[in-house]
Amino acid sequence: MKNFLAELESRGFIRQITEREKLAEKLAAGPVTAYIGFDPTADSLHAGSLLPIMALVHLQRAGHRPILMLGAGTARVGDPSGKTEMRKLLEGKEIDDNARKIQRQVSRFLDFSPGKAILLNNHDWLKNLRYVDFLREIGRHFSVNRMLAAEAYKIRMEKGLSFLEFNYQILQAYDFLVLFREQGCVLQMGGDDQWGNILAGIDLIRRLESADAFGLTFPLLTTASQEKMGKTAAGAVWLDPERTSPYDFFQYFRNVDDRDLENFLGFFTFLPMEEIRMVKDLSEAELNQAKTILAFEITKFVHGDKEAESAWKAAAQLFGAKGINPNLLPSSSIHKITLGAAEEDIPSSSLPRQRLVNGLPAWELIFEVGLAPSKSEARRLIQQGGVYINDEKIGEGHDLISPVSVRDGAILIRVGKKKYHKIKVI
RNA sequence: GGAGAGGUUCCCGAGUGGCCAAAGGGGGCAGACUGUAAAUCUGUUGGCUAUGCCUUCGGAGGUUCGAAUCCUCCCCUCUCCA
Numbered sequence: 339m340k341n342f343l344a345e346l347e348s349r350g351f352i353r354q355i356t357e358r359e360k361l362a363e364k365l366a367a368g369p370v371t372a373y374i375g376f377d378p379t380a381d382s383l384h385a386g387s388l389l390p391i392m393a394l395v396h397l398q399r400a401g402h403r404p405i406l407m408l409g410a411g412t413a414r415v416g417d418p419s420g421k422t423e424m425r426k427l428l429e430g431k432e433i434d435d436n437a438r439k440i441q442r443q444v445s446r447f448l449d450f451s452p453g454k455a456i457l458l459n460n461h462d463w464l465k466n467l468r469y470v471d472f473l474r475e476i477g478r479h480f481s482v483n484r485m486l487a488a489e490a491y492k493i494r495m496e497k498g499l500s501f502l503e504f505n506y507q508i509l510q511a512y513d514f515l516v517l518f519r520e521q522g523c524v525l526q527m528g529g530d531d532q533w534g535n536i537l538a539g540i541d542l543i544r545r546l547e548s549a550d551a552f553g554l555t556f557p558l559l560t561t562a563s564q565e566k567m568g569k570t571a572a573g574a575v576w577l578d579p580e581r582t583s584p585y586d587f588f589q590y591f592r593n594v595d596d597r598d599l600e601n602f603l604g605f606f607t608f609l610p611m612e613e614i615r616m617v618k619d620l621s622e623a624e625l626n627q628a629k630t631i632l633a634f635e636i637t638k639f640v641h642g643d644k645e646a647e648s649a650w651k652a653a654a655q656l657f658g659a660k661g662i663n664p665n666l667l668p669s670s671s672i673h674k675i676t677l678g679a680a681e682e683d684i685p686s687s688s689l690p691r692q693r694l695v696n697g698l699p700a701w702e703l704i705f706e707v708g709l710a711p712s713k714s715e716a717r718r719l720i721q722q723g724g725v726y727i728n729d730e731k732i733g734e735g736h737d738l739i740s741p742v743s744v745r746d747g748a749i750l751i752r753v754g755k756k757k758y759h760k761i762k763v764i
Numbered sequence: 765g766g767a768g769a770g771g772u773u774c775c776c777g778a779g780u781g782g783c784c785a786a787a788g789g790g791g792g793c794a795g796a797c798u799g800u801a802a803a804u805c806u807g808u809u810g811g812c813u814a815u816g817c818c819u820u821c822g823g824a825g826g827u828u829c830g831a832a833u834c835c836u837c838c839c840c841u842c843u844c845c846a
Contacts, residue, residue: 589800592800593800593801594801595801595802596799596801596802597801597802598801599801622799622801623799625799625801626799626800626801629799629800629801630800653800656800657800658800710793712810712811712812713811713812714810714811714812714814715793715809715811717814718793718794718808718809719793719794721794721808722793722794722795722807722808723794723795724793724794724795725794753793753794754793754794754795755794755800756800
């Protein structure tokens with residue numbers, strides 16, 4: 339049995355932990371059941387959820403039993419932790435739909451065969467709670483004074499905190515209690531914003547069951563430029579290939595800040611730390627290769643080998659293929675792939691030749707294929723010299739696309755440095 | 765329930781009758797520089813069948829030649845009091 343805590347620690351996963359020594363003993367003594375909750379507030383997880391997922395995978399690999407709990411019940415309440423404002427309430431049906439989709443999504447990350455891992459949904463036990471009974475059994479163990487003193491609520495004391503949200507922590511504590519009673523779950527993990535909620539659950543278990551339970555939080559990931567990990571202005575980086583294509587997903591991690599590279603390799607890959615630590619001393623060119631490996635490994639984990647390979651090949655083609663030093667992070671399976679001809683993995687669509695005959699304004703095409711959110715934006719891009727057809731900059735007034743632009747049956751449009759779209763002319 | 769403050773474009777925030785598609789900052793996008801990085805500098809940032817037209821300043825009405833700005837009602841948030 340691998341040492342789970344040591345593994346997490348060396349990879350930088352641990353922000354806070356309760357009673358470390360006692361927990362370490364317990365983990366050493368035999369398989370331990372631990373859980374992380376995910377609230378289905380969208381129909382896909384995003385890159386920010388990747389860290390807790392990885393933690394569950396490490397847990398399973400170390401021979402323990404992870405519980406992945408969907409919070410369809412708690413999502414109906416809304417967690418105020420770390421939020422300065424109440425977010426809009428979702429319909430119950432929407433939440434359940436989301437939960438179903440996420441369930442499908444996560445099933446590839448963990449081995450959910452019997453005894454290996456469990457997938458639960460807290461709506462199953464929260465929906466039938468009876469208010470007065472619940473208040474008497476659970477509610478009496480919570481001190482309002484103490485809850486209000488918590489930092490998480492303090493922020494909200496100015497902006498307003500509804501009673502609904504105030505109950506979130508109580509429900510989350512109750513979840514932990516239920517999982518302790520029914521599954522023997524003694525450890526809850528989560529983002530550091532969950533620390534207070536996790537402690538509440540540990541307290542509740544101690545009071546009602548006189549038993550020890552443990553908590554562990556992960557650092558809240560921000561990129562070196564202080565942005566929330568996995569968020570771009572265009573929206574989150576989703577794990578769902580429908581929402582964020584494997585190519586874009588790959589590119590997100592390919593373009594991480596230098597300063598984030600080592601951390602991210604530890605968080606999001608399974609490469610050994612001895613190899614990862616060496617990236618500190620890399621030269622410029624090798625730094626870029628290491629980023630490629632990072633992107634490849636994460637894409638492989640989330641979307642599978644094939645998608646990772648073709649995303650890499652597509653990127654290599656567009657940005658110029660560069661080999662990867664085989665001594666760099668040698669455990670990565672990227673070294674087994676030879677960069678052959680690139681696959682058609684850049685976004686593409688088709689266009690009837692008919693439409694080109696009289697010349698089609700580029701801005702119209704750019705808008706249609708989704709490279710610009712509006713036609714005005716598309717025109718602006720052209721004006722500012724940000725649009726390239728077959729890698730040639732087009733200027734204002736020279737933006738009519740005709741059959742002359744077709745190369746090998748297709749037109750390659752590029753916006754900015756990194757966004758490509760291939761249009762197959764039929 | 766009472767008193768006060770406030771709701772402006774992605775965010776913060778100015779604007780108190782025409783010069784307002786709305787200052788400034790942040791963020792985003794594009795360009796230069798680079799290593800598909802960061803930092804820096806420049807431009808840009810509602811939409812459209814585009815030298816004009818349409819929609820936007822919590823919502824609905826109204827006054828006016830003209831309203832983000834004035835009036836009425838409503839909704840929401842915050843602070844203090846109950």
